[in-house]
Structures are given as structure tokens and as C-alpha cells.
Amino acid sequence: MEANQLIELFYFFEDSFVGQYIRGSTWLFPVIESFHLLGLAVLGGSVVIGDFRLMGFILKTERISYVVKETRTWFKFGFCLLVLTGLPLFLSEAVKCYYSRAFWIKMICLTIGIAFTFFIRNPLVLKNQDGKLIPLIGFSSFFLWTVVAASGRWIGFS
């Protein structure tokens, strides 16, 4: 897809009913944004607890698979809340996002983060308890989600 086709798509998003509706309201964007932040806290909490266990900082006497299983459910809950609130936020200012470097950094890291979490971190950690790679997996996951959160916050500064 060429660049001018991509920007057309982003204009289409911004002109969508949801996008227009949110832009027409003073309160809607801030309120959705607040719940986006709450979703981030839920996801962030499960990432912190899970990955700090993988890195061997906390809950050392508990099995890694148990800690990841217990946090996974809330990771998914936070993730759903983030997507449900993030999409309308995006639709309301899609064109601004297109020109925002922070937005693209976030989307790239988000894609990697999702793939890493669901296809590498979780399956590997739930199967294999004592691999030497485990702390590295924990660090990578923590780092990826930190960049997603920080660059996400940065979209608002541009």
C-alpha cells in the first residue's frame, strides 16, 4: 500500500461515526482515556508481577508457571479493556496518530509484545521451569510493555 493510500485510510477512520461522535463531545475523550489508563494499570500489574518472578526478584518460592497462570487472566482482562478504549481514542484522532512517531513506535512494540507474550513467553514459561532463558524472557517482556506504555503516553504530547 502506498503512503497516500494509507493516509486516506486514516482519514476514513477519523471520519467514522465513532470518531466524529467522540470529537463532538468535551467529556468523552478524557473519560475513555481515564479507563484506558486503568486498563494499563491492570495489564501493567500482571506484567510486573509475572516478569519480576521470571527475573527472580519476587515470589521466588512459588512455581513460575503458577505465578504466570494467576496473572494471565488479569493480563487478558486489562488487554481487552485497553483495546476497547484504545480503538475509539484512535478513531477520534487517527490523522494526528498517522503523523505521530510515538504512535508508530507504540504499534510496532505492541505487535511484537503481543506476539512475544502469547507465542513465546507464556507457552515457554508454562512448559519449561528452569531454562536459563527465563530471566531474559522476563526482562524482554517487561521492557517491551514499558516501551508500549511510555510511547502510548507520548502520543498525547505531540
Place this chain on the structure above:
Amino acid sequence: MLDFAEWLATTEWSIALHESLYLYPWIESSHVLFICFFFGTLIFVDLRLTGKVFTNLTISEMNKGVLPLTVIGFFLMSLTGLLLFYAIPVRNYQNIFFRIKILLIVIAGLNVLFFHKRMSREAKNWDKDSFIPNSMKLSAVVSLFVWSLVIISGRLIAYNWFDCDRQPQSEWINFLTSCVVDYQLYEEINGS
């Protein structure tokens, strides 16, 4: 208090903070990350108390494992939060959402006090009987609810709907934000 905030605003570092292009966003982004540390881990501590997660662990084991992160998160979050306040002191002091947030933090703090007092006295018994009193579960739910409201009101501080320089506002808004408004001036403008 307003005098104090006005004095803070004239200090060199405050001016440097709010005029810096990158420092302010960096502090604000780390504030958000430390919220994840603090509230994110607190969610699990509270959910453990209500019996929703980590039921293989006793309350003491859960607290010992996770609460240090919560405390570290709290201090870093408070530090970055204070810097954010210090960068724009007058506007924050007169911001209605900032005031609501402070009030909610006081409520959450009282809840922690109550909670911690009972916890340190009785946690050993709950471990043995794996029974958690309803008042403790209620305290956990209050904590989740009030801290969520703290985050929401904190996010809304950024919006200037009720700022002092956006008049006219209703009188009770100006009362709650202690805005000093020359109402006569507006009457004259409206009258002319």
C-alpha cells in the same frame, strides 16, 4: 496556600521544569509507569484478600512477595507526582480535579491505615484458618475503588474546563477552586 503555590511558581526549578521541552513529558510518562507498579501490584494484593487470585499463597506470603514492589512504586509515583505539581503549582492548586484527587488519596490513606493496623495484628490467624474477615474484604474493595477514582481524577487534571482563567464559571466552581474572580468586571462586559 495560594501564596505558597505562587511562591513555588517563581522558583528557578519550577520555571525550568514547565519550560523544558522534554523533561516534563518524561516525568509524566514515568509517573504513569510507576502508577502501573503501584496500583498494578496493589490490585493483586487486594484481589488476594478477596480470594480471587493466588489462593495457594497465604495472605502473609502474598504481602511479603508483592507489597515491596507496591511500596517502591508508591514512592516513585509520589516523587514524580510532586515534581509534576511543582512544575505548575498555581494551576494545579486551583484545579478542581487535583483537589478531588487529594481528597480521594486521603480517604485511600485512611483505608490503608485501618487495613494495616488490623493486618499486622491478625494476619497470622487468617493464614492458619485461611479465613478472611468480611471487613478486610470490604477494605480491599474500597482500596480498588478509591485508587481507581484517584487515577481517573488524576488524568482529568490535564483538562482546563474549570480553570480560573476560563470565566465565567458558576460561583460554586470558583468557590471549590478558590479562584479569585472580579465578578463586577464580567457584569460590565455583559452590560456593555
